[in-house]
Amino acid sequence: MSLLRKSLIISAILAAYIFAVVFSVDSNTGNNVCDISKKDLFNGTQNPNGECVTTVMGEIPSKKQMVSTVIRFPKNNDKIPANTAFTIRTKTINLRTGFFDDPVKQYYIFPQTLDNDGFIQGHSHVTVQKIDNPDEPLNPEIFAFFKGLNDPADGNGELTALVEKGLPAGDYRLCTMVSSFAHQPVLMPVAQRGSQDDCVRFTAE
The missing domain is CATH 1.20.5 (Single alpha-helices involved in coiled-coils or other helix-helix interfaces)
Incomplete structure (x- = not known):
């Protein structure tokens, strides 16, 4: 040939x-899409079977006001005492924190909004998952700790979550999930950018 x-x-x-x-x-x-979708039409609840959402995307910030996050504690590769209380600390820039609707009745029901200075109004979450196999994706249905960070950031710009009972011995991944007011992931103006979230891996021992 x-x-x-x-x-x-x-x-x-x-x-x-x-x-x-x-x-x-x-x-x-x-x-x-929701007129032809076989999924149920959303009603503000969290549907574990999936749904079709008609909420518009809403307001999107400028490139100079894109969201970025760092986890301040625990840091990557930290070792912390097992079964001992500790406080997760994060900091997010370009997010007006403290905006959080009712996730039981208003999930995904509002579009993303900006404040008068052009910053996204929203909140964050932290989720901790145990790592059994570092070469395989973690099961998103299984987590060791989860908390919505609903309050405004403190004087240091930090959001915190107390893990009251600590964690059993093991390796863990901690990630943030920054969200708009109605819990949808924050929407950015361009595709090529740094992530709005942060993840670290640490050990309880």
């Missing part, structure tokens, strides 16, 4: 693949 013929065959295969990927989502569906 000639090189030209091989090139034509490869090009045809690639074109077919790109066509299948690009057109697997109907761009004409637009905001009508």
Whole structure:
């Protein structure tokens, strides 16, 4: 088989693949996706079976006001005493904290909003998961600790969560989940950027 013929065959295969990927989502569906979805229409509750949400995305900040977070404690590779209370400390910039609706009745029900200075109004969460196999993704349904950080940040710009009973001995991953007022992940103006969240790995022993 000639090189030209091989090139034509490869090009045809690639074109077919790109066509299948690009057109697997109907761009004409637009905001009508919930009219044709087989998922239940959302009603402000957290539906474990999934749902279709009609809330618009809302206001999106400028590039100079994008959200970024650091976990201050525990730090990456820290070792802390097992079964001993400790306080998780995080700091997030460009987020007006303390904006938190009722997750039982108002989940995903409001669009993202900005304050008068152009900063997202929202809150954060922390979630801790035990690591059994560091080379495999963790099961998102299983966590050792979870808490919504609903209050405004303190004078140091920190949000905190007390883990009252500590954690059993083991390796853990701690991550933040920064959210808008109605609990949806914060929306940023550009795709190429640093993450709005932070994760660290630490050990209780």
